[in-house]
Amino acid sequence: xxxxxxxxxxxxxxxxxxxxxxxxxxxxxxxxxxxxxxxxxxxxxxxxxxxxxxxxxxxxxxxxxxxxxxxxxxxxxxxxxxxxxxxxxxxxxxxxxxxxxxxxxxxxxxxxxxxxxxxxxxxxxxxxxxxxxxxxxxxxxxxxxxxxxxxxxxxxxxxxxxxxxxxxxxxxxxxxxxxxxxxxxxxxxxxxxxxxxxxxxxxxxxxxxxxxxxxxxxxxx
Amino acid sequence: xxxxxxxxxxxxxxxxxxxxxxxxxxxxxxxxxxxxxxxxxxxxxxxxxxxxxxxxxxxxxxxxxxxxxxxxxxxxxxxxxxxxxxxxxxxxxxxxxxxxxxxxxxxxxxxxxxxxxxxxxxxxxxxxxxxxxxxxxxxxxxxxxxxxxxxxxxxxxxxxxxxxxxxxxxxxxxxxxxxxxxxxxxxxxxxxxxxxxxxxxxxxxxxxxxxxxxxxxxxxx
DNA sequence: CTGATTATTTAGAGTCATCTAAATATTGAC
DNA sequence: GTCAATATTTAGATGACTCTAAATAATCAG
Ligand SMILES: [Mn+2]
Ligand SMILES: [Mn+2]
Ligand SMILES: [Mn+2]
Ligand SMILES: [Mn+2]
Numbered sequence: 001x002x003x004x005x006x007x008x009x010x011x012x013x014x015x016x017x018x019x020x021x022x023x024x025x026x027x028x029x030x031x032x033x034x035x036x037x038x039x040x041x042x043x044x045x046x047x048x049x050x051x052x053x054x055x056x057x058x059x060x061x062x063x064x065x066x067x068x069x070x071x072x073x074x075x076x077x078x079x080x081x082x083x084x085x086x087x088x089x090x091x092x093x094x095x096x097x098x099x100x101x102x103x104x105x106x107x108x109x110x111x112x113x114x115x116x117x118x119x120x121x122x123x124x125x126x127x128x129x130x131x132x133x134x135x136x137x138x139x140x141x142x143x144x145x146x147x148x149x150x151x152x153x154x155x156x157x158x159x160x161x162x163x164x165x166x167x168x169x170x171x172x173x174x175x176x177x178x179x180x181x182x183x184x185x186x187x188x189x190x191x192x193x194x195x196x197x198x199x200x201x202x203x204x205x206x207x208x209x210x211x212x213x214x215x216x217x218x219x220x221x
Numbered sequence: 222x223x224x225x226x227x228x229x230x231x232x233x234x235x236x237x238x239x240x241x242x243x244x245x246x247x248x249x250x251x252x253x254x255x256x257x258x259x260x261x262x263x264x265x266x267x268x269x270x271x272x273x274x275x276x277x278x279x280x281x282x283x284x285x286x287x288x289x290x291x292x293x294x295x296x297x298x299x300x301x302x303x304x305x306x307x308x309x310x311x312x313x314x315x316x317x318x319x320x321x322x323x324x325x326x327x328x329x330x331x332x333x334x335x336x337x338x339x340x341x342x343x344x345x346x347x348x349x350x351x352x353x354x355x356x357x358x359x360x361x362x363x364x365x366x367x368x369x370x371x372x373x374x375x376x377x378x379x380x381x382x383x384x385x386x387x388x389x390x391x392x393x394x395x396x397x398x399x400x401x402x403x404x405x406x407x408x409x410x411x412x413x414x415x416x417x418x419x420x421x422x423x424x425x426x427x428x429x430x431x432x433x434x435x436x437x438x439x440x441x442x
Numbered sequence: 443c444t445g446a447t448t449a450t451t452t453a454g455a456g457t458c459a460t461c462t463a464a465a466t467a468t469t470g471a472c
Numbered sequence: 473g474t475c476a477a478t479a480t481t482t483a484g485a486t487g488a489c490t491c492t493a494a495a496t497a498a499t500c501a502g
Contacts, residue, residue, distance in 0.1 A: 005489070025450055038490055040451055045488095057450055057497060087308070088334040098331055105322035113309040226459070246480055259460055261481055266458095278467060278480055 004104045007073050008032065009042050010051060013062055014070035023052075024059035071135040077103040078124035078131075079114045085125045086118065092125045092176075093167035126167070127158030127177050127213070143216055145181060146191065146209035153182045158213040166208070173202045180217065225325045228294050229253065230263050231272060234283055235291035244273075245280035292356040298324040299345035299352075300335045306346045307339065313346045313397075314388035347388070348379030348398050348434070364437055366402060367412065367430035374403045379434040387429070394423045401438065 002010070012031045016023035029039035047054035051066040062070060080099040084090040090098070106114075115121075115133070122130055122138070131137040140157075148154050156179045159167065174197055175181070184201065185194040191206030204212070223231070233252045237244035250260035268275035272287040283291060301320040305311040311319070327335075336342075336354070343351055343359070352358040361378075369375050377400045380388065395418055396402070405422065406415040412427030425433070 003488080026448095034489090035491060036450065037452080037492080041489080044451095059450095084331075088331070088338060090330075090334070094330070098328060101326035101328075102323070105326050107319060107322075109311075109315070110305075110309070110319055113305075113311070117309055224458085247478095255459085256461060257480065258462080258482080262459080265481095280480095 002069075006042075006046075007069075007104055009046065010062075010066060010070050011073045011077075013046075013052060013060060014067065014074070017061060022059045022061050027059075068135045071131040071137060073103050074137075075131040075133070075135075076106045076111055078128055079111065079118065079121070080106070081124045081126070082118055082121055082130070083114055091168075091171065093164040093171065095125060096162045096164065123158075125177070126160075126162075127156075142213035144210050145183075145193070145195075145204065145212040145214065146206055148183050148216060150183050150185055153180050153217040154212075154214040155180050155217055156212060156214045159211060160213060161211045166211070173204075174198050174200060175202070181212075181214070223290075227263075227267075228290075228325055230267065231283075231287060231290050232294045232298075234267075234273060234281060235288065235295070238282060243280045243282050248280075289356045292352040292358060294324050295358075296352040296354070296356075297327045297332055299349055300332065300339065300342075301327070302345045302347070303339055303342055303351070304335055312389075312392065314385040314392065316346060317383045317385065344379075346398070347381075347383075348377075363434035365431050366404075366414070366416075366425065366433040366435065367427055369404050369437060371404050371406055374401050374438040375433075375435040376401050376438055377433060377435045380432060381434060382432040387432070394425075395419050395421060396423070402433075402435070 009028070009032060012028060013023040016027050016031065020027060023043075025036050025039045025043065028043070029036045032039065043052065043054050043060045046052045046066070047060065050063055051069060052060035052062050054060045077099045080102040081095040084095045084098055085092060112133070120132075124130055129137050129140060142157050143154070145154050145156075156175060156177055159170065159177075161167070170176070179197055181204075182196040183193055184196055186192075187194070191209070193204045193206070193209055195202055195204055230249070230253060233249060234244040237248050237252065241248060244264075246257050246260045246264065249264070250257040253260065253263075264273065264275050264281045267273045267287070268281065271284055272290060273281035273283050275281045298320045301323040302316040305316045305319055306313060333354070341353075345351055350358050350361060363378050364375070366375050366377075377396065377398055380391065380398075382388070391397070400418055402425075403417040404414055405417055407413075408415070412430070414425045414427070414430055416423055416425055
C-alpha cells in the first residue's frame with residue numbers, strides 16, 4: 001500500500017488533471033506545498049510504479065490504475081464528509097480537513113459500511129459526486145452562477161471550494177445547497193452580483209460566483 | 222504534533238508499563254516489531270522530548286505529560302471501537318485494527334462528537350475502560366476467570382486480548398460481555414476449565430482463562 | 443530566429459525511522 | 473566473586489521524502 005503522502009500526491013494529480021488537463025511540476029509543487037524538485041522526484045517515482053505517465057518537461061497524466069487509486073481516495077473522502085455531517089452533526093465548513101486525514105485510514109470494509117449506513121449516497125455535503133465502489137463517477141453538468149444573468153434564478157447544487165472560510169461565509173449569507181439564487185443585478189465594473197436569497201439580498205463577488213454551480217430554473221423563480 | 226509512529230511508541234510504552242512496571246528495550250522492540258537498536262533510539266528521543274524518563278540499561282517510564290498523551294490515544298482508540306460496533310455494526314473481533322489507524326486521525330472536535338454521540342461511554346466493546354477527556358481512567362477490579370473454582374460463576378466483563386482470532390473464537394463459543402460462566406470443573410493437569418454458558422458446555426484453556434475477567438457472582442448462579 | 447525569461451530537471455545534502463554489527467553493561471550460574 | 477550469557481547501547485549505513493543551488497530545456501517577446 002501507499003503512504004499517506006503518496007496518496008495525497010495521487011489525489012492532487014487527479015484534481016489538477018481535471019482542472020488543467022494535466023499535472024505539471026509547478027502546479028503539483030504548489031498544491032502539495034513542496035519544492036519543484038520534490039514534485040519532479042515524485043512524478044518520476046509514480047511513473048516507475050505505473051501510476052502516471054510522465055512526459056519530461058510537460059508533466060504527468062494518471063494511468064487507468066492511477067485513476068482508480070485516486071477515485072478510491074476521493075470516494076472515502078466524500079463518504080467521510082457526508083458521514084460527519086449526517087451522523088456527527090458537523091457543519092459543511094468543518095469537514096474537509098477531517099476527511100483529509102480519515103480518507104487514508106479507511107479499510108475496504110469500513111468504506112463499505114459507511115456507504116451502506118449512508119444509503120449509497122451520490123453526492124457529498126458540498127455537492128461533489130461520490131465515485132461508486134467501481135470508481136465510476138457521474139459527470140453532472142451544472143452552470144457557474146457567474147454565467148447567469150439578471151432575471152435568472154440558479155438553484156445551488158455544488159460549491160467548488162474546500163476552504164472553510166468560504167463555506168462559513170456562505171452559511172452566514174443564508175446560502176446552502178438547494179438555495180435558489182435570484183440574480184437581481186450584475187455590476188458591469190467587476191462582475192459582482194446582487195442576488196435575492198430567502199427574501200434577503202446579498203452581494204456575491206465574481207470570484208465567488210465562479211465557484212458556485214447550479215441549475216438554471218425556468219421562468220426565473 | 223507527533224507522527225503516527227511516535228504515537229504508537231507512546232501507547233505501547235504505556236501498556237508495557239501497566240503490564241510489567243516499565244518498558245525495557247527488549248519489550249518495546251518486541252511489541253513494536255523493531256530491532257533493539259531502534260527501540261533504544263526512540264527511547265532516547267522521547268526522553269529528550271520529556272515524554273519518558275530514561276534510565277540507561279533499565280528502560281523508560283512515562284512522565285505525567287507522556288501519560289496524558291498515551292491516554293488520549295487510548296481514549297480515541299476505544300471510542301472508535303465502540304462507534305464501529307454500535308453505529309456501523311462491526312463485530313468485536315473486527316474493530317481493533319481499524320481503531321489502530323483511526324486513533325491517529327482524530328481531532329479534538331471529532332473525539333468530542335464521537336463521545337457525545339455515544340453518550341459519554343465508559344467501556345469499549347472488549348470491556349476496557351475509556352479514559353475521560355481529562356485523561357482519567359477508572360481502575361475497576363475484576364478477577365481473572367482462571368482464578369475461579371468449580372461451583373463459582375463469573376460474569377464476563379473484560380477480555381484482555383486484542384487478537385481477532387481469540388475474540389472470534391469466544392463468539393463461536395457463545396461467550397460475550399455479560400455472559401455468565403459457571404465453572405463445572407477445573408482439570409488439574411493443565412488448568413483447562415469446563416464451563417457452562419447459556420445451557421451449553423465449553424472448554425477454556427488456562428491461557429485463555431487468564432485473559433477473561435469478570436465479577437464473581439454470589440451463590441454460584 | 444534569437445535572446446531573455448520561465449519551467450523543469452539534476453546534483454548534493456539533510457531528517458526520520460529503520461537496520462546490522464560491534465562494543466559495552468548487567469545479570470545470573472557456579 | 474568470576475565469568476559466561478543476556479540485554480542494551482553505539483556506530484555506521486539505508487530508504488523515503490524533503491530541501492537549495494546549479495544546470496538545462498521550453499517558451500515567449502521582439
Ligand atoms: Mn473535501
Ligand atoms: Mn466535499
Ligand atoms: Mn483495541
Ligand atoms: Mn478494545
